[in-house]
Amino acid sequence: MEGHPYGYNIPISEKTKEVPWEEKVRVYEEVKSDFRFKEFLFGCLNCGVCTASCPSNRFFDYSPREIVQRFLEEDVEVIYDMMHEYIWACSQCFTCWIRCPFVNNPGGLVIIMREVAVRNAFEATKDLLKPYGRVLLKVMTTGNQLSADMLQPDFFPDWGPKMQDNMENIRAKRMAIPFDVGKSVKTAWEVSLETAIEMYTIWRETGIFEMLEKLDPNLYNVIMDIVEENEERWEELMEEEEEE
Amino acid sequence: MGHGKSPYLRYADPEPFPILNKHSHYDHLFEEMHELEEKGEILVYRITEENKPVEVFTRTGRIKTVPTAKLWHHKSCGQCGNIPGYPASIFWFMNKFGYDYLNEPHQTSCTAWNYHGSGTSNPVALAAVWLRNMHQAWKTGYYPLIHCGTSFGSYKETREQLIFNKELRDAVKPILKKLGRLTEDGRIVIPQEVVHYSEWVHAVRHKIAELYEKEGKAKGIDVSNVRVAIHNACHTWKMMADDYPYDPEVYNGQRPAASTAVVKALGAQVVDYSTWYDCCGFGFRHILTEREFTRSFAIQRKLKVIAEEIKADLIVTHDTGCTTTFEKNQWIGKAHGMYHPVAVMSDVMFAALACGAHPFKVVQLYWNCSNYEPLLEKMGITNWKELRKEWEDTVKHIAELEKEGKYDELMEFFKEYDLYEPYSRTSDGFKRRRSASADMPLFKS
Ligand code: SF4
Ligand code: SF4
Numbered sequence: 001m002e003g004h005p006y007g008y009n010i011p012i013s014e015k016t017k018e019v020p021w022e023e024k025v026r027v028y029e030e031v032k033s034d035f036r037f038k039e040f041l042f043g044c045l046n047c048g049v050c051t052a053s054c055p056s057n058r059f060f061d062y063s064p065r066e067i068v069q070r071f072l073e074e075d076v077e078v079i080y081d082m083m084h085e086y087i088w089a090c091s092q093c094f095t096c097w098i099r100c101p102f103v104n105n106p107g108g109l110v111i112i113m114r115e116v117a118v119r120n121a122f123e124a125t126k127d128l129l130k131p132y133g134r135v136l137l138k139v140m141t142t143g144n145q146l147s148a149d150m151l152q153p154d155f156f157p158d159w160g161p162k163m164q165d166n167m168e169n170i171r172a173k174r175m176a177i178p179f180d181v182g183k184s185v186k187t188a189w190e191v192s193l194e195t196a197i198e199m200y201t202i203w204r205e206t207g208i209f210e211m212l213e214k215l216d217p218n219l220y221n222v223i224m225d226i227v228e229e230n231e232e233r234w235e236e237l238m239e240e241e242e243e244e
Numbered sequence: 245m246g247h248g249k250s251p252y253l254r255y256a257d258p259e260p261f262p263i264l265n266k267h268s269h270y271d272h273l274f275e276e277m278h279e280l281e282e283k284g285e286i287l288v289y290r291i292t293e294e295n296k297p298v299e300v301f302t303r304t305g306r307i308k309t310v311p312t313a314k315l316w317h318h319k320s321c322g323q324c325g326n327i328p329g330y331p332a333s334i335f336w337f338m339n340k341f342g343y344d345y346l347n348e349p350h351q352t353s354c355t356a357w358n359y360h361g362s363g364t365s366n367p368v369a370l371a372a373v374w375l376r377n378m379h380q381a382w383k384t385g386y387y388p389l390i391h392c393g394t395s396f397g398s399y400k401e402t403r404e405q406l407i408f409n410k411e412l413r414d415a416v417k418p419i420l421k422k423l424g425r426l427t428e429d430g431r432i433v434i435p436q437e438v439v440h441y442s443e444w445v446h447a448v449r450h451k452i453a454e455l456y457e458k459e460g461k462a463k464g465i466d467v468s469n470v471r472v473a474i475h476n477a478c479h480t481w482k483m484m485a486d487d488y489p490y491d492p493e494v495y496n497g498q499r500p501a502a503s504t505a506v507v508k509a510l511g512a513q514v515v516d517y518s519t520w521y522d523c524c525g526f527g528f529r530h531i532l533t534e535r536e537f538t539r540s541f542a543i544q545r546k547l548k549v550i551a552e553e554i555k556a557d558l559i560v561t562h563d564t565g566c567t568t569t570f571e572k573n574q575w576i577g578k579a580h581g582m583y584h585p586v587a588v589m590s591d592v593m594f595a596a597l598a599c600g601a602h603p604f605k606v607v608q609l610y611w612n613c614s615n616y617e618p619l620l621e622k623m624g625i626t627n628w629k630e631l632r633k634e635w636e637d638t639v640k641h642i643a644e645l646e647k648e649g650k651y652d653e654l655m656e657f658f659k660e661y662d663l664y665e666p667y668s669r670t671s672d673g674f675k676r677r678r679s680a681s682a683d684m685p686l687f688k689s
Contacts, residue, residue: 094482159576178605179331179663192349
């Protein structure tokens with residue numbers, strides 16, 4: 001029979017099978033050693049309440065109970081396999097967390113698994129995250145990630161004809177928002193340069209830039225160009241102000 | 245009733261409603277927080293009388309202090325970028341009540357999209373981003389009010405992690421030091437309560453209802469026939485579930501109280517439906533790249549159920565993603581004979597409309613893709629077409645001034661037009677050229 005005997009219905013991928021066992025164990029240990037792991041997993045009745053109330057379970061072949069069970073069984077192979085595509089189905093609603101009688105947090109386990117997948121720059125993760133280039137570019141360079149100019153009607157034809165109207169005369173409409181720092185098309189609100197500079201320091205110090213370089217070198221280069229340009233602009237401004 | 249030594253942990257006595265969860269690990273953080281404060285490791289940014297505090301209950305019966313005045317607005321990128329009438333309505337109420345507040349550009353988003361959406365962050369980075377924002381609020385003397393549900397949920401979680409994990413505090417401290425974001429004696433700044441705007445709306449709901457009686461009704465507005473379906477956001481009440489208001493007036497304290505309570509205070513009809521518990525289908529990455537999931541879930545589990553079971557006029561939300569998901573995923577249902585048109589907006593937007601705010605200049609319904617027009621008619625805002633024309637003329641006027649390069653005139657125009665001065669009061673006299681994102685003529689120095 002294809003698949004896992006205990007219900008993980010997706011056959012283990014060939015790619016996962018080819019990965020050396022030690023490598024799978026290393027990744028598994030990376031997940032388990034995260035300080036949040038012990039706060040997200042306590043025990044499991046196998047009651048299925050989490051899966052029954054999971055929105056993603058309704059439309060994807062995805063079950064939070066499976067994730068919890070595989071961790072408790074220390075099923076290194078399945079966990080490694082799940083970390084490629086399976087976990088990306090989770091909607092991060094935490095219905096599982098509020099309902100689990102053991103106060104397990106399967107959505108939280110998914111977060112740890114995703115972060116480890118990203119840090120290890122798995123190919124499947126790279127592909128999955130490709131469409132987020134613009135979101136990442138925005139948030140990492142400006143400090144906020146949803147601006148009016150990201151809502152191109154061509155990209156959202158399914159949102160209907162009113163969407164088209166919304167974007168007409170967008171600059172004037174943004175200016176007509178009657179509070180001050182909202183008047184921007186490129187960002188959700190206007191962020192001060194010194195705030196953005198502080199954020200760049202946070203990305204540097206916490207390994208976020210490094211992670212990004214591994215995940216998407218092209219995006220990393222674009223982001224670093226903007227970061228460096230802004231840092232130079234800040235230095236110039238400081239010098240000018242000192243002279244003044 | 246006090247609890248141990250910590251001034252931050254108090255329980256209602258007698259219990260305000262039946263309490264199922266009496267042994268909250270989460271509540272314990274308020275004792276730990278006090279201990280860390282006593283040891284001099286952290287500074288707890290306290291809510292004071294200046295903040296005109298109001299007490300509410302959480303589901304464990306804990307008394308949560310909600311500051312209502314002198315607030316530092318931690319804005320939401322999704323709201324500001326995509327539902328601008330959302331923050332505009334919050335500010336509108338602050339102005340109406342004469343509350344002092346600060347809306348400044350020295351703030352980043354929570355960056356939790358990188359947490360829940362793409363997994364491209366980590367707990368140290370998230371903690372540093374949060375603590376930087378909190379330190380900025382503390383420096384200004386204004387208390388942080390978090391507009392976004394996800395920021396709120398994520399910040400509650402980050403605070404819990406920081407309080408219970410020395411390693412995390414040790415990892416984040418040197419970064420904050422580098423940024424100059426510790427107190428002078430080297431402590432990190434942690435707010436006494438993490439507060440969502442919907443909690444603020446909940447705390448001031450009776451004031452809102454008074455304003456409706458006085459000003460909304462005087463304009464002929466009447467919400468008593470409006471049938472409302474409430475959708476509570478997962479990240480406010482399922483994430484760190486022990487830190488969100490419950491109230492005996494709302495399902496006897498067995499469901500989250502914010503939003504429902506204000507709609508009830510206004511006298512509109514809150515109508516229950518079977519899938520109230522479900523999420524909206526937003527899913528972070530799903531709304532962008534798994535859209536068939538988002539729209540299937542939103543339509544089949546929520547919009548269809550709400551239309552068939554209760555024929556609501558309006559879905560009231562209290563977060564960014566849910567509002568977007570419900571209002572943007574209706575029209576597409578036509579393709580499958582599943583079109584269930586219903587107005588969608590947040591509690592504060594609905595409350596502002598009820599109190600007589602301009603539907604386009606303030607509540608910015610122009611951005612809304614759902615059918616809000618029948619709701620306006622039903623509320624008695626029958627002149628909405630004129631109001632819309634008025635707003636469209638304003639937009640045209642601004643566009644023309646910009647095209648002609650008449651920046652001085654633009655500045656003059658905004659002095660009159662804005663809800664407050666065009667150059668916002670900021671903590672340090674912000675200079676426009678010091679903007680990371682200046683893209684409007686108004687921002688030129
Ligand atoms: S957080 Fe993820 S696993 Fe948990 S219920 Fe929501 S979608 Fe399902
Ligand atoms: S709800 Fe909790 S105990 Fe039940 S199956 Fe899910 S993780 Fe296990």
